[in-house]
Amino acid sequence: MNKYAFLENVPGLSVDNYVGVFNDGEWENIIAGCDGVDAVMDYAKKLISEGAELINLCGDFTEENVKELEAFAPGKVTAHYAAYTPKEMAKLEALSQYVEYVMIIFGNVEEPHLVELNSPEMHTCAVFVKDVDMAVSVAQEYAKKGIDGIELCSGFHEEETNKVIAAVEEIDSKVPVGSNGL
Numbered sequence: 001m002n003k004y005a006f007l008e009n010v011p012g013l014s015v016d017n018y019v020g021v022f023n024d025g026e027w028e029n030i031i032a033g034c035d036g037v038d039a040v041m042d043y044a045k046k047l048i049s050e051g052a053e054l055i056n057l058c059g060d061f062t063e064e065n066v067k068e069l070e071a072f073a074p075g076k077v078t079a080h081y082a083a084y085t086p087k088e089m090a091k092l093e094a095l096s097q098y099v100e101y102v103m104i105i106f107g108n109v110e111e112p113h114l115v116e117l118n119s120p121e122m123h124t125c126a127v128f129v130k131d132v133d134m135a136v137s138v139a140q141e142y143a144k145k146g147i148d149g150i151e152l153c154s155g156f157h158e159e160e161t162n163k164v165i166a167a168v169e170e171i172d173s174k175v176p177v178g179s180n181g182l
Helices: 037-049 063-072 086-094 132-145 158-171
Strands: 002-009 019-023 027-034 054-057 078-081 100-106 113-118 123-129 149-152 177-179
Touching (some): 002 100, 037 063, 086 177
Parallel strands (some): 002 054, 054 078, 100 149
Antiparallel strands (some): 113 123
């Protein structure tokens, strides 16, 4: 079984109280938040030591963080961080809050599968989708609900990311979309 993690920096929380797991038959998918970049990096290294092969980080991370994780287990792990186009970054920087967060992740599913993490500080919805069309539909659904931002897993390369961005802009042009695939 392959092991994947999508990790976010969430002030005041830890993997003791902000974690969800979804096994789709091919991957054990771990979604978690920790307080601070160092805590997230420590948790990522723990997961890598336990066999995680793919780590996606939220937009609070950098290329240097990715290099650090890949150097921790050379040839055994691939890491990415959510990047934003300049236009999407401007939307992100204009936000007054970022507490309603959606991650869209490719998975072995026929229908969208939701893993929800809740706390008074943050609400994360990790939604597993089978393809880009389903991702577009999910992104638009959450944009209608007024979420603060969307980040995509590393399976969303530039073309797929642009489709999701365009679809979200049709609903709410203020919702930023980042991607681990850029």
